[in-house]
Amino acid sequence: MNGLPLVELAGDAYTQGWRHGRALRAAIAANLRIYTARFERELRMPLDEVWRRAMRYAAAIAEQNPDYAAGMRGIADGAGVDLAAVAALNVRYELFYQYFREFDRPAGKPDGCTAFALLPSETTNGHLLVGENWDWITGVRGAIVLMVESDGHRALAFTEAGIFGGKIGVNSAGLALLINGLSSAADDWASLRRPFHVRCYEILRARTLAEAQAVITTEARAGSANFLIAQAPDRVINIEAAPEAIALSSCANGCLIHSNHFNDPAALGVVERAIERVPHSQWRQERLQALLAPRPQSLASVQAALRDHERHPYSVCFHIDPTDPPDEYYETVASVIIDVTDKTLYATDGPPCEREYVRYQL
Numbered sequence: 001m002n003g004l005p006l007v008e009l010a011g012d013a014y015t016q017g018w019r020h021g022r023a024l025r026a027a028i029a030a031n032l033r034i035y036t037a038r039f040e041r042e043l044r045m046p047l048d049e050v051w052r053r054a055m056r057y058a059a060a061i062a063e064q065n066p067d068y069a070a071g072m073r074g075i076a077d078g079a080g081v082d083l084a085a086v087a088a089l090n091v092r093y094e095l096f097y098q099y100f101r102e103f104d105r106p107a108g109k110p111d112g113c114t115a116f117a118l119l120p121s122e123t124t125n126g127h128l129l130v131g132e133n134w135d136w137i138t139g140v141r142g143a144i145v146l147m148v149e150s151d152g153h154r155a156l157a158f159t160e161a162g163i164f165g166g167k168i169g170v171n172s173a174g175l176a177l178l179i180n181g182l183s184s185a186a187d188d189w190a191s192l193r194r195p196f197h198v199r200c201y202e203i204l205r206a207r208t209l210a211e212a213q214a215v216i217t218t219e220a221r222a223g224s225a226n227f228l229i230a231q232a233p234d235r236v237i238n239i240e241a242a243p244e245a246i247a248l249s250s251c252a253n254g255c256l257i258h259s260n261h262f263n264d265p266a267a268l269g270v271v272e273r274a275i276e277r278v279p280h281s282q283w284r285q286e287r288l289q290a291l292l293a294p295r296p297q298s299l300a301s302v303q304a305a306l307r308d309h310e311r312h313p314y315s316v317c318f319h320i321d322p323t324d325p326p327d328e329y330y331e332t333v334a335s336v337i338i339d340v341t342d343k344t345l346y347a348t349d350g351p352p353c354e355r356e357y358v359r360y361q362l
Contacts, residue, residue, distance in 0.1 A: 003358030004158070004334065004349045010148040013067035017074020017164055020145065021081075027141035027161035028079045028089075034139055035092060036085075041327065043095065051084035053095065053189065058087040060192040068198050071164035079162070089162040093181075093196040094189035094222050112136075112330065114259045114284045114316050115178040115228050116292060116302075117236045120341070122254040124298040130230050131337035132178045133306050133352065134158070134168060135318040138329040144347060144360050147204075155204040156345050156362040158336050165201030168336045169345065170362060173207040174232035176340045180260050182224035185271040186243045193222040193243075203227070209235050216241050224270070226258055232340045242270045255292055259285040280314035288316050299337065299346070306335050307353045317353050 007023045009016035021028065039050045062069040068090075076086040088095065115132035123129050141161045148154050153173070157166020170176040177200060199215050206212035209231045216227055221243050230236045236251035238258055245268040249256070260281040265272050291305035306316060313319035318332045335352035338345050343362035348355040 002349075002356065004142055004144050004347055006144045006146065006360060008146045008148070012150070013070040014074040016147060017071035018078035019074075020071075020164065021075035021078025021162075023078075024141075024143055024161040025079045027143065028075070028081065030139070030141050031089065031160060031162050032081065032085055034137060035089060037327070038137070039088065039095070050088055050095070051082075054088035054091055055084050057091045057094070057189070057192060057195065058083065061087075061090075061195065061198060064194045065198050065202065068164055068201055075162060075164060086162055089160070090164060090197050091189070091195050093225075094187075112260050112281065112284075112318060113178075113180045114288050114306075115180055115226075115257070116288055117178075117228060117230055117238075117251055117256040118292065118295075118297055118302070119236065119251055119254040120234050122295045122297060124296045127339050127341035128230055128232050128234055128236075129297070129299070129302060129337065129339055130176050130178055130228065130236075131302065131306065131335070131346075132168065132180075133316060133318060133332045134334045134336065135330055136333045138320060138331050138333070140333055142334050142349070144345065146360075146362070149205070153205065153207075154362055156343070156360055157204055158334055158345075158347060163197055165197065166204055167197065167200040168338075169204055170338050170340055170343050171204050171206075172343070172362060174340060174343065175204075175206055175209065175212055176230045176338045177203050177212070178228040180226035180228070180258050182226050182240065182242070182260060182262060183273055184224045184242050184262075184265075185273060187223040188243065189222055191220075191222045191243070193220055195222060196225050199227075203229065209237060213237060213239065217246055220244055224262075226260075228256065228258055230340050240268070242268055245269055254295070255289070257285050257289045257292070259288075261285075280311070283311055284314070284316050284318075287311070291316070299339070302337060303346075303352065303357060306337070309353065317351055319351065
């Protein structure tokens with residue numbers, strides 16, 4: 001199959017992690033090479049300090065979610081790498097966003113994703129359709145994982161090789177998750193609050209929209225992020241989450257679009273970092289809104305929208321800016337569309353303008 005590898009994971013959390021590590025060993029090694037270079041260059045600290053921070057977080061995760069901690073240990077053992085390195089991959093969101101806060105980096109590039117949800121009334125087949133272009137570091141390796149729990153609960157999701165669970169996916173309860181990176185001046189990894197990827201894992205194990213929402217809203221967060229959660233047949237909620245504040249929105253007029261900025265940061269008391277210097281988040285959101293305005297939309301028309309190159313390279317289909325140095329290249333690493341009604345996931349391994357969507361069925 002010409003697409004992202006599909007890895008089937010069953011058993012307890014450690015066994016799932018071990019199978020993940022074993023199956024994706026080469027991809028995990030490749031991701032570690034990319035991230036360790038960026039940790040040293042962008043975090044501006046020796047790797048020993050990165051590993052120390054990661055292990056501090058690993059200890060917190062062991063208390064917050066023992067299954068997730070066991071999954072990280074399994075990945076480390078299956079891939080034959082140190083637990084500190086795997087822990088750093090799993091909390092890289094918090095570590096990198098701390099960097100963007102400390103050094104006032106532009107907030108527009110990291111995890112630059114453009115996500116959408118369309119209610120069944122707005123699609124040609126009457127299905128709940130959601131998806132996103134996931135934009136991140138060029139060369140990062142991903143996979144589709146099928147996780148089967150002992151009670152029969154299943155989840156099909158995109159993840160980065162070496163990160164336990166999934167971050168964009170759908171489960172057997174008909175619940176789907178999309179994510180967007182956000183950033184604020186209050187982001188602080190050292191709070192050791194439940195990290196982003198642990199929350200994604202917990203959401204994809206949830207059975208109801210209320211249970212999934214509670215994963216985000218019932219406690220404060222270490223960093224900012226956006227979570228778009230949907231459940232068949234027709235429920236959608238978007239949660240902009242800063243460390244100490246949240247904003248909820250619904251699928252107004254049958255369609256919801258979100259990218260990488262708070263829609264009303266002042267109302268939340270959030271200070272965003274320098275996003276006006278890299279304003280492509282706003283125009284990606286506006287552009288996808290316009291592209292999905294003619295309705296009803298089909299799977300094919302949504303795929304075409306996610307391939308859009310208006311304002312290239314900072315387009316919905318995001319591409320490398322040739323004026324950037326090679327070690328700062330970003331692009332659409334994967335494009336994912338989920339038919340939540342059918343529990344079917346379509347994904348590309350790379351920018352959707354260059355790769356075909358491959359179908360994965362839960």
